[in-house]
Amino acid sequence: MSRRRQIYEGKAKILYEGPEPGTLIQYFKDDATAFNAQKRGTINGKGVINNRISEYVFTRLAHIGIPTHFIRRLNMREQLVRQVEIVPIEVVVRNVAAGSISKRLGIPEGEPLPHTLIEYYYKDDALGDPMIAEEHIACFGWASNEEMQDISSMAIRVNDFLVGMFAAINIRLVDFKLEFGRIWDGDYSRVILADEISPDGCRLWDMVTGEKLDKDRFRRDLGGEEEAYQEVARRLGLLDNDG
């Protein structure tokens, strides 16, 4: 296999130079980290499943008109994506209280929120991705007001679609994280959905049993993370029949 130039290595993915200008190859690892990489481990087969789930979700989102970086899946662990300039903001959408909002504000986990919340976090590992307000984003120029309008309206549309998609397979979409990137056309740029959507960055609870089918199994040492990720893929119809 020819040697490819590595552009970036993150906690769960590696980005390589793509075959054409403006493209990258996104490689999904089995590595899992939590609590700003203080906890590290592997979830066997996670990369393969997340590659498949993210392909499926991004393809569905493209069908409802959400622009994404996804071009096509190349093999078990790799997908071809558009190269973007990543917006340094993690966008978290919450439908139900869990995780950091429960801890921060004392809202019991599992309590539905009065309405969907969007939160922003500054992407900076050294700072531990601190929560920020839109005022910080504007003040420091991390994204323009127009970009924030596009980002927030896309986040809501993605949420509306995914809540229904997961409900159809008896999964409650509690919360999830999105990332966006800029693509340039001359002097003009627009933001598109980037990164991945998988059980690594979503809270997914079985609607009947409340069982966690996401990375909280790893974060909270619940065990059964491989089976949980597989279960999500199976319900989405992405595994072979004997899987």
Ligand code: U5P
């Ligand atoms: N999340 C990430 N990456 C992060 C932080 C949070 O994907 O660096 C996701 C979690 O998986 C969860 C949501 O679905 O964002 C909210 O996380 P938390 O703020 O409750 O920890």
